[in-house]
Structure formats: structure tokens, C-alpha cells
Amino acid sequence: MKKIRIAVRKFDPFESTLQKLWDLFCLENNIQAEAEMIPLELHDLYEQTITNKGLKNGTWDIAHINTDWIFDAVNEKAVLDLTSFIDQNPPQDYPEGWHESLLKLQKIKNSIYGLPFHDGPECLIFRKDLFEDFTEKQNFKNQFGYELNPPKTWKQFVQIAEFFNRPEENLYGCVFANYPDGHNMVFDFCLQLWTRGGSLLDHQNKININQSAAIEALDFYRNIVNNKNAVHPKSRSFGSVEAGLVFAEGQAAMTINWFGFASMCEVIEESKVKGKVDIAELPSDPNHKTASLNVYWLYTIGIGSKQKELAYDFLRFATSPKSDKLLTNEGGIGCRKSTWNDEDINKIIPFYHKLEMLHENALTLPQTPVWPKVAELIDQMVLKAIESDIASEKLLEETQNNIEKIAN
Template structure:
């Protein structure tokens, strides 16, 4: 096959484990295939990556061959006709294998009308992540019982979450019960919004695929969120500046007792955290209002082929190689989160990350963002709503109604 050039260009989400794993996997690929291609990649944060792929047309103008694409963006890319259907590349006898390799929750967002627009490579649904040693400390247990006449336990409800966060924040200067990833980048605060809605049984996607956020569960959840993030007694003071990566680093550095974050940051703390954090990491379900079942917000990363690529066959060959069983484990040991069912049960992975096998349980109640082409616009309005929730005293009911008007008029 005649190729236009000998460079395979990859757009990468800026995250050290992604970069390290990509370089190792590419080296193995070159050795095994003797390809004449050279890898050329650029690492970008979320905002930069979205801008390069969509606003600047990178998916269609030939800037990229392979892209690391958030599952939150797939519908937008699909509706622009900007990514390649991979089904023709997946041989007929591999289709059944493809369906068996990953849980259904990691195949939903990139599948449209039996067409497949990406292969999952990094995951980790959101969950509660906590320091087991702090909850198991006899001293902490005694102090907590003396204060509240209750046992110290990992919180299952939002009320208990606030209580426990306040308790841990009182133990020592510069240590906090928890923190939030509240940085407004169209991703972190939007997921905080969804968690507060879903964990209270709130459903904002109507049957006709329109969005209605003006519901009691969202008003209740955002009132709680405002009180929580404005609290000086419970939460890390840098929460408004934290994205999920910085939040994960704060936990790994021993600055907080617990957090709600992507599973990958539990693995990161276990592998790269300070000595007092390593081997003291636990994961469990996210708190609820006490009446509804827990949920696990699910956002993952896939490898997709840009529509404008002139090197689609070699691009798919590399994607297939990069997501095989061996390389799924390599990514995991670098600090990412492999997606294959076999990785969840891999002995070496679970020796190094003892809670890794719990991923299969988390995926049993995984929940994705609405798979709508207009979701990027909706998320923009929700992001602005969350900024006002955090930084103003305007009544939540009014903010929600105003945002609903914007959503209805602009989507």
C-alpha cells in the first residue's frame, strides 16, 4: 500500500502515563512490524485537545492520523463525520472477540448503528477513593466516637460525607478531609453536577432527548454543593483550581483523606503516592442521598482514526496493537487504566493494585453522559452554571431556571 508520508501523527491527552505507555508500545510495534513509519505525537490538555480536533478541524484536515478521544466527544465527532468507522477494519471473525474483550459500558458511546468509531484504551469510572489507614486508625475511631457518638466509617450518604470530611480536616493543620475537582473546563465541574443529580435519583434527559435540568433533585444537589465548596472547615482551599489530575495528586501527596475521582487516580496513588499513602488506598461506591442506589459516572478514552488521515490502515494496525492484552497491562502499570476484562483479573496487576478487580463491579452500575450531538453546548451552559453556584450567592433555583432557558434556546 502506498502511503502519503512516513509519519504517524497522534493527538494525545496530556497525561504522563499516556505518553510513557505510547512511547513504549510504539517501540515494540516498530520492532515487531519493521514499519518505516515514525511516531509523531503532541500532548494537549482537555481544552487544547478539543480545540485542535474540532474548532481547528484537526480530525478532518489531515493534521492527525490517530486521536485519543474522550467518550464525551464521540457523538460530536460522529455527527460531524469526522472519525472513521472501524468496523470494516475489524475482520468478521474478530467481531465476536471485540464484543467479548470489553464490558458493554466501554462500547456504548462509540457505537452508532452497528458502526464502531473507536477502541477503548483508558478508563476508570468515578468512585469514592479513601485512605484506609485513616479510617482504620484506633485513635481516629476513638476521637470520632467521642465527638459524634457514632462509629467512624467510609460515608455512604452526602450528610455523612460532609461530617467525616469536617472531622478529618480538624485533625491537623494543612490536612483536609476532602477536595473537589471544580476547575471549570467543561469536564470536571460538569461531572460534579451529574453526580449530585444522579446520586439523588435526578434524571435530566427526557424521552425525546431534550434536556431539562430544572428538577428538584438538581436544586437540592447544587445547594449542597455550594455549601460544601464554600466551607472552610471541610475542604481543600485549592478545590476551585483543581482539575481531576491535580485532585489526584493532592490525594497521592497525602493532603486529603478521601475524594470522589476517577478510578485511575486510586491506582496512581497506589503506584506513585507518598509512602504513607501507598498500600493504604481503598475504593468504593459514591455517596447518595441515602434513598437512591449509587452510580458510577463513566467517561473513558478511545483510540479513533481521524477522517482526514491518509494513513488509515497503518493507523488501525497500531491501534489494534496498542490495545491488545499485553499492552493494555503495560498502560496500566504506567499509571493508566486498562480496559480489557482480562486486565481486571490479571494477577500481576492485582498484586500491584490490590483493588483493581473491583472495576468490574463499578462497571455494573456505570452511567454515561447523554450521547447527544448537542451535549458540548449543554455542557458549556452547565459549566457556567457551576461557576455561579461556586462564586455567587444567587439562589440556586434562579440559576437553574436561567440556565434551563439558555439550554432550551441554544440546543
């Protein structure tokens, strides 16, 4: 019997969806083939597929690769160029079925290296039941002199987080994902930078984080994360999944996380906040625009796979409108416009159609093979900022020097 090996990003909705899709794919196409799906944490997934050359040497036929890594994967000649497959047998409604922001990052030098799997830019997720509560609104206005609404500025974010922080009720103002895995704190830093008018790239298109907006961003972030009157005490040990689950269990009034964790609150059994959640754009500094971050997951095929045709047929099946909707119902985030505007989905997840709005302000990370290494340096810098009192200026200067050593 044919066997296909799939490296899966460890997350219950991904694992359950993929198993269901494989079974349906085999049934509908009368295929006798077995899929071995191995769920892996972020770091292990990158290591197994790219560092240890698993996609290149045929260990993996299919892998979830996120857009942070795709440039690196292509550079390492690890993933298959799908252009000829797509030309001969395109996925349904390709490319019109997707927002353009979900087709850009896997397109490198006119070749296409993956199909969108799971998406959902960063946003502010909040408990609308708390924000709409008459007594809460009255008490807040008496205390701060303005109406209680989702925060538009970072100053308001802190005030609202402190207002809702009630450890005795197991409710905290907000929850962060501060586990240093090269992702969450890097993304948080970028969002803080962008919403203060900063940029990761200088006018020569080189990565440069040594700037005044970055000092403000790092200062703010280290202060809020260490604010015991505002933040869930276990944030330090949480990755984005754990922070998302804690929010779904009703332990925080707000969180900044991927859109997927908002929709998860409406569909997973453990959720204690079904019907009580909404999303909004991120706060920003006065006079600066909001921003979001678009990093999405792709289905990719290993260049060393012996089952390339079978793998591509499965990818076409797994990205169909029906499959995209199934992923959403399982707790992931479909990538197709048809799913975003689907009536059934919006009945279950009333804010689902807002994905389009988030994509309009979504920025992306620099596409360079050194980005994963740069991300590690930024991760270490943010961790140092949180755990020490070394001045932000000094940390940024040191990190920028190390970035330049890699980049040159």
C-alpha cells in the first residue's frame, strides 16, 4: 500500500482536519493509501523539515510550512515548485478564490511553492460581554472619564487591562504569549514597532531595528508584560496556543493573538466564552495607523518526495471550498473568500467576515533567507528586555550589530 508522510503543525484542529480530509480524499477518489501524520511543535517542525533536510531527502512528502520559513525552504531547495502542477490542474477558483495577500509570500521569482492552508492575521481579541456590561461601562467611565470601548491607543489598552484585572475572580486584564520560541515575542515587537510608525527595513531595504520607534516599542512592551496589575501571571510560559486556550477558558478580558484563536472560542468544547467574543484592529500610538501581521501556513510538497502526484492531488482536495470550510468548523481558519463570507460560518462565528478588514492593514515580515536567524536575535532581545533592566537603546544597538553580522 502507498504511504505518504505529512509533517503537521501540532494543534488539535489541524490534526483532526487533516485526518478527516485524508479519509474523504481516499474515499472519494477510491485511493488505497495510508497517511502517516506526525504533529510537531514549531521548533521541531522547522528542524525536521528544513534544518535536517527532511523535505529534501524524502522523509516528508507534505509539510505545513509557514510563510516566515518559505523563503528559507526555497533557498535550501527543500520544497517543490508547484507551478507546472497548478498550470495543468489548478485548484478550484485559483487564484480568484483567495485574497491576494494570501498568494504573495509563496510566490518567489515567479514560481509557486505552496497553497494556503490556515490563516488569520494578528488582531485584538476581547470579551464583548465585559465591554458591553452596563455596570462595567459606568464604573470605567467614573474612573477614567471616557467610554469603555475596545482600545484605540496603547495607553487605553493598559488602562482597560488594569481595570479588568481581577485575580480573585481568575480574570486578568490581558494574556500574552511570552514563551521564547522565535515567534510570538518577535511578532509582538513588530506590531509595537509598526503601530508607532516604525519599520523593520531602512531606506536601503536592509533590516534595521535601531530607531526611536523601536525604543518606544520595546519600552512599552517590557513594561506591560511585567505589569502584574494587568497581565495573566503565566504569560511567560505560554506560546500562542496556550495563550489562546487560556483566553477561551475565560481567564482574560483581552489578548493580542492570531484571528484563529478568536474563532476557536466559538467552536471548541473547552471554550467558556462562546458568543462572548469579538475582534478589533490593534491599538496604535496617536497619529499612527493600526497594523496587523500576516503570517500564514502553507501546504508544501517535499522536493525529495516519491509521491509528488499523489501529494499534489491531496493538496488540491485539501484546499477546495468544502475542505476550507471543514477546517474552519474544526477550529482552524479557512483561507478562501467563500469561507470568510459563508452564512453558516458567520452564524457560528459572527465576526468571521472581518478577516477582509484585517488583511487590508496586514503587513508582512521581510523575505530574506536570514529572517529565521534575525527572528531568533529579536526574540532573545525581547526576552532580555523583559528579564533585565538593561536600557532598550543598548539592547537594540547590540541586536542590530548582531543582525548586521548575519546579513553581510
